[in-house]
Amino acid sequence: MASIRxxxxxxxxxxxxxxxxxxxxxxxxxDIYHAQxxxxxxGVLTTRLATAAGSTDCVLQDWSTAGLHGPSxxxxxxxxxxxxxxxxxxxxxxxxxxxxxxxxxxxxxxx
Numbered sequence: 001m002a003s004i005r006x007x008x009x010x011x012x013x014x015x016x017x018x019x020x021x022x023x024x025x026x027x028x029x030x031d032i033y034h035a036q037x038x039x040x041x042x043g044v045l046t047t048r049l050a051t052a053a054g055s056t057d058c059v060l061q062d063w064s065t066a067g068l069h070g071p072s073x074x075x076x077x078x079x080x081x082x083x084x085x086x087x088x089x090x091x092x093x094x095x096x097x098x099x100x101x102x103x104x105x106x107x108x109x110x111x
Contacts, residue, residue, distance in 0.1 A: 004040060006030055007097040009066045010086035014044060014079050024068055026092060026100060028078070040086065043100065044077040051075075056107040058100060062093035074100045076107040 004010070008027045013020050029041035047070050049059060056076035063072045067090025074096075092100065104110070 004034065004083055004086065004088065005091075007092045007100075008088055009045065009068065009090040009092060010040075010042070010088050012042065012081045012086040014042065014081075016044075016077075024072070024089065025079070025086075026074060028100070028104060039080045039082055042079050042081055042086075043104070044075050044079070045072045046075055047072050049073055056103050058096075058103050060092070060096045060099075062096050066090040066092050066096065074103060076103055 004027055006027050006029065009024055010027060011022055011024050014023045014025055024045040025042035026045055027040055028043045033041070045060070045068065049071055052059060052073055057073055059071070059073040060066065060068070063070070
């Protein structure tokens with residue numbers, strides 16, 4: 001498998017609030033984390049743009065270049081998976097990845 005990097009868009013079976021379903025996610029764990037741990041930390045991507053609630057959600061501007069099939073947003077909702085359980089479909093653009101990182105910093109009270 002090709003190296004998985006922060007900002008990559010992958011599909012996997014992701015546990016949601018009510019069920020597990022195959023969905024697109026973004027790798028939010030760092031290269032340092034990957035070198036030291038066997039798993040990946042994933043942030044959920046959703047097409048439910050109408051549910052964007054605030055500063056910890058962000059609508060992706062370049063969703064099609066990330067390998068997504070329709071307008072999507074990042075939601076601050078995390079899960080974990082092994083690298084063998086994910087399939088890489090694309091990568092967030094630099095501007096979308098920066099917005100996702102801003103959402104994460106806001107949600108976790110990081111400066």
